[in-house]
Amino acid sequence: DTGVSQDPRHKITKRGQNVTFRCDPISEHNRLYWYRQTLGQGPEFLTYFQNEAQLEKSRLLSDRFSAERPKGSFSTLEIQRTEQGDSAMYLCASSLGSTSINEQFFGPGTRLTVL
Amino acid sequence: DQQVKQNSPSLSVQEGRISILNCDYTNSMFDYFLWYKKYPAEGPTFLISISSIKDKNEDGRFTVFLNKSAKHLSLHIVPSQPGDSAVYFCAASAMRGAQKLVFGQGTRLTINP
Numbered sequence: 001d002t003g004v005s006q007d008p009r010h011k012i013t014k015r016g017q018n019v020t021f022r023c024d025p026i027s028e029h030n031r032l033y034w035y036r037q038t039l040g041q042g043p044e045f046l047t048y049f050q051n052e053a054q055l056e057k058s059r060l061l062s063d064r065f066s067a068e069r070p071k072g073s074f075s076t077l078e079i080q081r082t083e084q085g086d087s088a089m090y091l092c093a094s095s096l097g098s099t100s101i102n103e104q105f106f107g108p109g110t111r112l113t114v115l
Numbered sequence: 116d117q118q119v120k121q122n123s124p125s126l127s128v129q130e131g132r133i134s135i136l137n138c139d140y141t142n143s144m145f146d147y148f149l150w151y152k153k154y155p156a157e158g159p160t161f162l163i164s165i166s167s168i169k170d171k172n173e174d175g176r177f178t179v180f181l182n183k184s185a186k187h188l189s190l191h192i193v194p195s196q197p198g199d200s201a202v203y204f205c206a207a208s209a210m211r212g213a214q215k216l217v218f219g220q221g222t223r224l225t226i227n228p
Contacts, residue, residue: 042218045215103164
């Protein structure tokens with residue numbers, strides 16, 4: 001399977017705990033995005049990487065959130081001191097980043113439930 | 116502010132008929148538009164896209180129309196099939212910079228046999 005993969009698919013945690021999610025993009029894609037989706041809404045942009053550089057962060061990304069993409073391959077998204085409002089589906093997407101094509105391909109998502 | 120809007124939360128269509136899903140946007144900087152389909156417990160799947168230099172793009176049963184002056188796009192599915200039942204998201208982006216996608220709220224399409 002050469003699509004975008006995410007791990008874990010589901011995470012249940014208690015409020016105040018730290019969680020980390022992983023995303024493996026399509027191998028030749030140099031752009032990687034994180035989005036968050038809550039019930040009844042479309043995905044909302046969180047942050048994006050061009051290779052290993054994090055070039056943009058949404059104001060939705062509070063200081064409890066940190067994302068990395070070491071070596072420009074897989075990426076991790078960590079949430080510290082989780083709150084109930086962090087419960088959502090966290091989606092990762094990747095793209096070639098061409099100036100003429102912007103199809104982003106999404107992974108299956110990680111569903112986070114904070115109790 | 117909701118820059119991309121899908122005003123119909125749900126749509127029900129009979130199998131074999133045409134499904135038309137609508138989307139409006141407000142930001143004139145958007146110049147690339149995409150439709151995604153989403154099944155429960157899965158990530159969005161890319162369906163079809165259109166750049167602002169075109170007003171129509173077709174791929175099999177799916178056609179997207181763009182009306183830039185009205186800031187409106189639509190997705191036509193014909194003929195509709197039961198497997199098309201899913202949530203459809205419209206997304207917009209600017210080709211420069213991050214190319215981040217701004218999504219609408221989604222429309223749940225149900226195809227009735």
